[in-house]
Amino acid sequence: MKKEELQNEEAKEEETVKAEEASEEKESTGGEKSEETESGEEPEMLKKKKKKDKMEEKIEELEDRVKRQMAEFDNFRKRTEKEKSHMYEVGARDVIEKILPVVDNFERGLASVPEDQKENPVIVGMDKIYNQLMTTLTDLGVEPIEAVGEEFDPNYHNAVMHVEDEELGENVVAEEFQKGYMYKDTVIRHSMVKVAN
Structure with a gap:
């Protein structure tokens, strides 16, 4: 009887050891699976992030x-x-x-x-x-250019004659032969004038 009891105990111990090994194996495989899942998620997240960066760049x-x-x-x-x-x-x-x-x-x-x-x-x-x-x-926007009595200005007046006149100052327009005109800020035609020396 003792022999049978010993065999039963040995069998139980064996089963316990096998059960422990199996549970350890399950834990280790479950752990591997979770690691794989995590490592599998990482590349997917990286891909999404890269895709997002490319889209933002675009x-x-x-x-x-x-x-x-x-x-x-x-x-x-x-x-x-x-x-x-x-x-x-x-x-x-x-x-x-x-x-x-x-x-x-x-x-x-x-x-x-x-x-x-x-x-x-x-x-x-x-x-x-x-x-x-x-x-x-x-x-x-057309305006006549003032000439007679004004100081001669080559930008506005074209001197065609000179006259000695003591009553007028030097370089003063004495007479206008043809009126000059400006359009806005541009001279269209210079005044033809006689200038006193």
């Missing part, structure tokens, strides 16, 4: 490109407006230059009318047309 690149395009378009718009304004001014100057001889002829014609005919309806009509033309030119 977004920044696209935002930068959009900003540059907007700045380029804004510069283009400003340049176009400037060119358009410049072309308008050049065109206006050309037209005004062609109108000035007509203004000169009006002035010469009205200046040559005798005093007794100034009330003539035709002359009065011509004077009104001349005044309307001058008002229109003024509204466009």
Whole structure:
């Protein structure tokens, strides 16, 4: 009987040892699985992070490109407006230059009318047309250049004659032969003048 008891105890011990080994094995395999899971998650998270970084980089690149395009378009718009304004001014100057001889002829014609005919309806009509033309030119930004009594300035006056006149100071405009005009800040035509020495 003792022999049987001993065998039973040995069998129980063996089973206990096997059970312990099995539980240890399970723990170790479970641990490995968890390690694998963790190490498996890491690369996936790294992949997601890299993907996110690439997307953010791409977004920044696209935002930068959009900003540059907007700045380029804004510069283009400003340049176009400037060119358009410049072309308008050049065109206006050309037209005004062609109108000035007509203004000169009006002035010469009205200046040559005798005093007794100034009330003539035709002359009065011509004077009104001349005044309307001058008002229109003024509204466009055309102004006559002041000359007589002013100091000679080569930027505005074109000296065609010199005269000795003690009453006038040196380099003072004594007489104006043809009126000069400015359009905004640009001289369209210089005044033709006689200058005192």
